[in-house]
Amino acid sequence: MLFNRYLLPMAFQKERSPGFLANQMARLFAKGLQQRIRPLGLAPAQFMTLLALWDEDGQTQSELVRRLDVEQATMANTLTRMERDGLIERRTRLDDGRSQSIHMTPKAIALRDPATQAARAQNETALADFTEQERQVFVELMRRAIAAMHRD
Amino acid sequence: MLFNRYLLPMAFQKERSPGFLANQMARLFAKGLQQRIRPLGLAPAQFMTLLALWDEDGQTQSELVRRLDVEQATMANTLTRMERDGLIERRTRLDDGRSQSIHMTPKAIALRDPATQAARAQNETALADFTEQERQVFVELMRRAIAAMHRD
DNA sequence: ATCTGTTGAATAGCATGCTATGCAATGATA
């Protein structure tokens, strides 16, 4: 029997903490993706935003916020940088003076294939030694953790 | 047979991209942890740093960098904020004028229990509906992905 | 003892994210 079982809480081990590992893993994913898409003139958050726009161009800022699950202020800043970099254009809507449609430039449209290939390569690097089943399980567990935290 | 199998790459689905999910998950972990430890006057990166210091006080900045796997500049900035907030003290080493020992204040030492409890609670929230086996698998898969990206 | 290379930290500059505010355009209602 462990002598301190009822006296001390188990030490917090960061190597086994899902939150700690998630943070470390996400930083490594971002770092790897950044290196791969930098030659394209893209940053990770810009790529993420383009994922939504490649799916459907001309969305509203609030629609992008809902799809990508970031705060509105974060999206506003990312869009400002993308506009600066010639990736998108903001067009004020005719039917509602508050909102704008976000439209990709030809430059952004052309980046679709190389950028998604880069992201796939990064995912492949991270999961190189995973079996197909492990990949599916991994994605499913992440989705469940995300859903649980959303419910909270 | 899918008509476009040999013509178009499969659409990139962010909902199934490990990198995308890792980013989203890490943000939710951080957000949840932040809410829980804010009453303690702690921020997530400060908590992470204290995890290393609770384990062993008086470490060097470069030792903390190695343990927590962040860049040296990131650690320097986090330590500056922790010093500002009265959590740590930097003491120049007698044996090496370049390095400093990072020492916790009584305030930081006292936060150990409530802060680790908060982190445990956040982990529990995220993995609420996981079985014990799923938790172990999840942690193991994250560790393997991290290791693979480190090798890259 | 001096020169050179290395190492530990700080700083600058920037991207991402967040919370909190402010503001203008809409919408709903008395």
Add this chain to the structure above:
DNA sequence: TATCATTGCATAGCATGCTATTCAACAGAT
């Protein structure tokens, strides 16, 4: 129609992280 609440964005301010650069202290070698 005047008022009030809601909605869509922008901005301020800050924490985290990263890359790149600089600087001082140290270590080794001649």
